[in-house]
Amino acid sequence: MMNAMSSQEAAHTGSLELTVVMPCLNEAETLAVCVDKAMAALRDNNIAGEVVVADNGSTDGSQQIATTHGARVVNVPIRGYGAALNAGILAAQGKYVLMADADDSYNFTHIPRFLEKLRNGADLVMGNRFAGGIGPGAMPPLHKYLGNPVLSWMGRTLFHTPVGDFHCGIRAFSKSAYESLALRTTGMEFASEMVVKASLQKQNIVEVPTTLQKDGRSRPPHLKTWRDGWRHFRFLLLYSPRWLFLFPGLTLMLGGFGLMAWLMPAERPLGHVNLGVDTLAYAAAAVLLGFQLVFFGVAAKVFAITEGLLPEDESFDRWFQYITLETGLIAGVLLLLVGIGIAASSVVGWAHTGYGPLPPVEMMRRTLPAMLCLMLGTQVCFGSFFLSLLGLRRR
Template sequence: MNTYHGDDSVELTILMPCLNEAETLEVCVRKALGFIERSGIAGEVVISDNGSTDGSQSIATRLGARVVDAPQRGYGAALIAGIEAARGTYIIMGDADDSYDFVNLDGYVERLRGGADLVMGNRFKGGIEPGAMPPLHKYLGNPVLSGIGQLFFRPGIGDFHCGLRGFNRRRITELELQTTGMEFASEMVVKASLARYRVEEVPTTLKKDGRSRPPHLRSWHDGWRHLRFLLLFSPRWLFIYPGLVAFLIGAIAVGALAIGPIQVGGVGFDVTTMVYATALCAIGYQALMFAWLTKLYATQEGFLPASPRYRAVAASWTQERGLLVGLAIFLLGILIGIVQVVRWGNLDFGPLEAGQVLRIAVPSALGIMLGFQTILMSFFAGVLTIPRRETRPEAIIEN
């Protein structure tokens, strides 16, 4: 997102993304302008048009709104263009389908003036009119995604995907939001939470939109995109926690079964279980390495903030140390294999009992695999951390 310095004479921009909203745009603009007049705030209404062909642009201009062209298609792209063009210190954004309450924005303005960086509406506290939200969204999609977002990022809000939200323009611009689709709504909350921004919420209402056509939202498709985004921005929940559990269970099982078979109640566990535990251990270890590489790449590219603890670990875990650790694990696996070959030689390389062979061969193979994976991961981490020349933007937009 380009840097923009705004206009000190405008305190509030009410921003609406628009794609063929001629049926409802007029009522939304009138409500927004009415709020600005009633509250006495120095404000403007900006319509970020995403390529409308139904005359939405002329409707907005006739009513006194400012129209911004957003040539790149997508919900996020339209909002990014609108934010860049906004003149207000604060921005309140909402859809132009007449489902959101542009008349009662006092709570948003009050929280923003009080120092909040992002103010989210909560439709479940403010009220959802019958038919305004499909049952799938109301009882499954929104509660589940909001719960996952709260668990992963702790923003302290109950409606993670409310489209009516206000924010400090300068602070949100500093987050350098990138997504051009529906994920933009999640990216804003996620990055604000990770940056330890002050995030608050106010009750708001939702009513059935006034359009005769179906909404642009596709329930399962867009729901999956939001979930995928939340997972990608939380390596701990996607990689670390599942990987750590799998690695520990697999490693403990392999270590215990290397000593001998185990009987739990009436169930016996032996070398067959040991083979599958090895696979579980290797999968978990690989997930942990993916977590490290993902975090390394994301912090290098500015997608995720780097905490002081992470910086300390990254500084101490050098490529050379990783190579040495990987080499040590690899050689340990080789050594176990050599011991087994020596024992076989003492038996004149005759037939061996299969269970005893696997009890030694499986840990040897596991050590060789984990050591080699560690070596490769260390080399790849070294590639990601090669110092590069910083590039500067060619131009800064100033109006």
């Protein structure tokens, strides 16, 4: 029978199946019980495994506690939740890795249900605390009823991630699948980045129910509600340029163009007011602002793919078979010519009046479209050069 302690022998032959990784920063109060529970779960279920404590600079003797109770300690000088976990995972000797906090809030007897999914071909197995049960006082009401549900909904909406608990701290994955993610973040965003990138790479993600109980520490947790909640929210948006830039930009552009087309011939009544050239000016501004957001979205996507932050996107690549530097320059020049043509016609009309006073409303109906075409044409031309520069593949 293989037990947790004899798994050290298996490590020398490369036959370890599971490594349990715990990030640690001054967890002396609860670390021993967590290591003991993880070791017992490995031993009682005949799992060839090990426990790794990724220590992030503890000053309370956590390192000695971990070693005394049979864990292997990996010292991580770079501070941060993500940095500690990444170092521990890379040092893992098992084929699979399960990560969990060292605060005695997670149930290590659930290790077999995670491992079963991995053995059946899952790349990432997420725990779901809402499905398994959250003990009294284990999760602040703000996290339970607002933060986690909202952020999990965003994950499902933005990245089609099939999980109901996006930020569960106990999860398991194959080490090879993890290494393909090439995670970059070192802080609390690490947990979100893992799920987002696994979704974008179309890895096999499944969930298992797990429980959460009130942690055993007497000090406050490292997690800060508003600061870390905002960081997760910001991260999800930054990894989805479509929702952050593209869709709002297209909405502004199409709405602005539609409003301009409606107001160009004449003033339009809307209830008890008339919409005229003032509204036309705001519509032109909406088109211009919308174009800039769309451009930011495309540029962000190109940069993220080029730098390896996001995986290759076949549909995006197909668009760029047609949207090239040359086509961008042609479109920009055409817009410039249209703007110059409208401006020239206005000057010709002014000449026919002997360069005298002109009706301001009538002239604004020409000036605004001319200005918009000139500005859009200039931005399209220079934006095409910028995208072409971003798209250069680095050796």
